[in-house]
Amino acid sequence: MAAGAREACKAIPLLLEQVHLSDQEELLRQSSVTLSSLSCECLLEVLRGNDGQHVKDVIVPADGWVEVEADSLTVLLQGSFIEEPETQVLQAPLALGEAEFLNIAELPVREKRRVRAVDGDCTVKAIHRDDFQSSLQKFPDEAKVFDRFLREASRFAVPGAPFARVQEAAGRRILAFLEAGREFQGCRRDFLATLCTEAEGVLLAPGETLQAGDLPKGHCSLFIVLAGRIQVATPEGIVFRFAGPGEVLGSASALDLVESSTEAFKALPGMGPAFCVRIPHAAVGRALQDCPSNAELWIKNAELLHREACRSKQERCRWASQVAVPALASTSLLAGCPQDFLMSLAGQLSEVAHSEGDEIFACNTSGKSMMIVLEGCVELHAKSGREIGCVGAGAVIGEPEALGLLSFRTATAVAVTSCRLLPVSFEALTQALSAPTAATLKEGFKQLVEGRRSQVRESLPLSAMLNLRTSLEEDVGAQLLCLRAERLPLEHGICWHPVADSDESGPRYSLVVRGRVAMEVSRGEGEPLDFHVKQGSVIPEGILAAHGAYLRAVSGDCEVYRVWQYDLLQAAHVVAQAHDWFYQLRVLEKETRAWLETRLVSARGQLLGRVPHPADKQIRGWAEKRKESQRRARELQEQLADNYLGPKLPLLPPKKLGTTAFRSWAALPGKAAPRRPPNNFPGPEAFRALKLSKAKSEPRLPPAWPPKGPPKARRKREGADHVESPVQKGESDA
Incomplete structure (x- = not known):
């Protein structure tokens, strides 16, 4: 490839190199919310950057102590530990002090933590905050996610202060969230402070479940979202809304308005970690007993919001079953997948609309989803600017992006008419494949991705x-x-x-x-x-x-x-x-x-020659009749020959055997004459009777005299050719 071509193509990076993590690195990723929120490339930079100096290994002997520092992420990788003074046994792998490491609220606030190793040779990993931040800055997407998360989840409680004092500066932001929402509209601040006395913080990794959707009555907690995004779904996996900072989740279940929880809460995949406040069911009950007047207002608001949520849930389920699932099943990538898998995938998706002339996406821009055109026409342009096609409803754009094989768009898409598109992201597909019932499909998609990589290598x-x-x-x-x-x-x-x-x-x-x-x-x-x-x-x-x-x-x-x-x-x-x-x-x-x-x-x-004709029956009848007539004619000819014409003449021997007089079968030397069948046919007398009688007058030829031709020419010719005899001369003289 020429240098100019390389320069023109280098802006389209192909993510064809698979990122392989070691077993220890994968264990670190699973044990920490912070590390599991990073992409594989960013995680490798954190763990292997600066020749592996970012991660400090500590081998703790039995009864050895480990202090959890506020500016470091401490991961108990192997062994068992006891946290003092609570004497709680901690089983590895486990990350400690992540809230302090990220500089967000720790609920409830703990003093400086110390753990003691129970088993010998326990392994501990530590990552300093400065090393983590320096590695994060090399990946703008991850850095942007964590910056937004830190702004939303800034420290709510001063270290060492009890969280019960929510009326002070430590809890003003939470109270402001609750007062601004429709959930606690009209409730007094002291009621909200009482409600949050037993609150505890929950830090979630992307895709981690906050509460399942099938908990019985009396076991459901109340949640307040402080940072990140939480998706609210039905027990079947259909996402019908997303909750951001300040929103309250699970009020109907916490107030026992329903027999069982009908909503599942999960951190939104691909959007970084999420931070929530969990208020136990018992604390909710005590707050209702202490403030009956505020409790009535809360229950009234919760019932109204629950009815609205039910209507929204029905509309979402109808859209998923009637629009999203048929669109997914029509693609070559997902055709043949089970209905329950398509339904769980459709529950995570939402369509987007574009007006005429809008640029849907541009070449060389980031993109990790395929687009299914639901309505309208989309025009595609190559990187060189040439128009390469126009697709309509049912078309799929960017299949490798949904498989995680490409991270950038390789073409520009422009809406020719008003369009409705259904994006299918790599994260949504991965989450749908993570279900236990989709293990076979997950293996099939893994083989598909490996096959595409092999195609590029070869x-x-x-x-x-x-x-x-x-x-x-x-x-x-x-x-x-x-x-x-x-x-x-x-x-x-x-x-x-x-x-x-x-x-x-x-x-x-x-x-x-x-x-x-x-x-x-x-x-x-x-x-x-x-x-x-x-x-x-x-x-x-x-x-x-x-x-x-x-x-x-x-x-x-x-x-x-x-x-x-x-x-x-x-x-x-x-x-x-x-x-x-x-x-x-x-x-x-x-x-x-x-x-x-x-x-x-x-x-x-x-x-076309085999296409039936309306007159085929008549044509076949005529053909059969003609064949029958021809057969009968042949039979009559054979009968006439047998009755009147006698046998056929024998064949003569070949010419090489001699002259015609010698060529007879009976006269061949050394060979007997062929045996002839007996002559039982009628003799010549029978044919004489059939002979017609001779006509009495026979036709005469026209006379040859007078000769034809002009008289003068005739006389000259006769004079030259004719010689008279003496008799004829005398007669002429007389």
């Missing part, structure tokens, strides 16, 4: 079809095409039906890399007409769909890839001048199209 299907003069390892456009090509899992006898050019996503091509593939044209009843398709063909599926043809794998080693035309064009036009592989594909496509047209026209003629 440059398939381009390297197997084309005779390339240069390597494709540095060709970003070729790698992009290999990444977006869909490999069909074909076995012997499996058929796949082509897509018409009028499809919502535009034309599509099938690339036959290996194996025996047959094109079949159905003709209704009977075996279909089939034609062999050679390897290395680029089949335009539109021409097959127009003639009602389809493709079938004949051998078990078939390797076929499918690619949309706009994916092919955006890969080719990453730079202004397309590369050699694109023009080779165009030549193969033209050759295959010409061959298909001849075969399909021939097959169509055969099929």
Whole structure:
């Protein structure tokens, strides 16, 4: 690739390198909310940065003490510990002091913590806050998430002060949240302070569950969101709203207005950690008894909000079942997935709307989701600015982004008309696959991702079809095409039906890399007409769909890839001048199209000849009658020959045996004459009786005199040719 091409392509990074964590690093990630909120790349920078100097290893002997410092994240990685003075046994892996490490509220506020190792050789890891911040600044997305989180979850309580004094500066922000919301509208501040006397802080990792949705009556707590985002979902997993700082969750369950909890609370995946205040059910009951007048106002507000939430929940479930699930099932990525999996995935999604002329996303911008077009038309432009296609309702844009294979957009999308889109993010797909019932699907998606990575490493299907003069390892456009090509899992006898050019996503091509593939044209009843398709063909599926043809794998080693035309064009036009592989594909496509047209026209003629005609019954009757008449005529001819004409004349021997006089079967030397059947036929007398009588007057020829011709010429000719005899001369003289 030329230097200019590399410069033009380097702005599209392909996330093809898998990030592998060691077992110890994975254990660290699972034990800490802070570390689990980071991406794999950022986590590796924190753990391995500065040659691993950011993480300090401490081996604690039995009965050894470990002090939890406020400016460090302490992770108990291996062994058992006892926290003094509460004598509570702590089992590794466990992170301590994360609230102080992040400089957010710790509820309830503890004194300086110390833990004692119970077992020998316990392992402790420590990460200093300054090292963590320096590594975080190298990743702007993670830094932005943590900055927002720290602003929302700034310290609410002064270290060492009891949280019961919420009327002081320590709890003013919580009280302001509660007073501003509709939940406690009209309630007095002293009631809210009493309600929060037993509150405790809960720090959640992305995707971690705050409360399940099937708790019985009397076991549900009240939650106040202080920082981050919490998704509120039904027990089936359908998310119907998101809660931000200041919102109160679980009032109907905490007040026993429902028999069991009907809402599940979980930290929103991909949005960093979340911080909430949990008020136990018993504390809620005591606050209601202490302030009956405020309790009535709270219950009234909670009932009103619960009814609104029920209506919102019904509308959300209806949208998920009637709009989102059919749209997901129509995609090639999710087609065939179970209904419950699609429902759980649809519950996490929400559609977005764009007006005519809006730019949906731009090339080289961050993007980790695929877009399903629900309504309207979207125009796509390559990085070079060339228009590469226009897709409609039902089309899918950016499938590798949803699989986590790409982190940046490789094309620009503009709304041609008013559009409704359904984004399917990588985080939502990962969360849906994390369910215990989706273990088989999770393994299938893992194999799919690994297969796409393998295609890029081996440059398939381009390297197997084309005779390339240069390597494709540095060709970003070729790698992009290999990444977006869909490999069909074909076995012997499996058929796949082509897509018409009028499809919502535009034309599509099938690339036959290996194996025996047959094109079949159905003709209704009977075996279909089939034609062999050679390897290395680029089949335009539109021409097959127009003639009602389809493709079938004949051998078990078939390797076929499918690619949309706009994916092919955006890969080719990453730079202004397309590369050699694109023009080779165009030549193969033209050759295959010409061959298909001849075969399909021939097959169509055969099929039209077999189409039933209204007069077929009469035509077949006439043909049978004609055949019967011909048979009867042949029988009459044979009967006439047998009765009147006698046997046929014997054949003469070949000429090489002699003259005609000698050529007779009876006179052949050394060979007996052939045996003739007895002559039982009537003799010549029988035929004389059939002879017609001779006519009495026979026709006469016209006289030859007078001769024809002009008189003068005739006399001259006669004078020259005729010589008179003496008798004739005398007669003429007389």
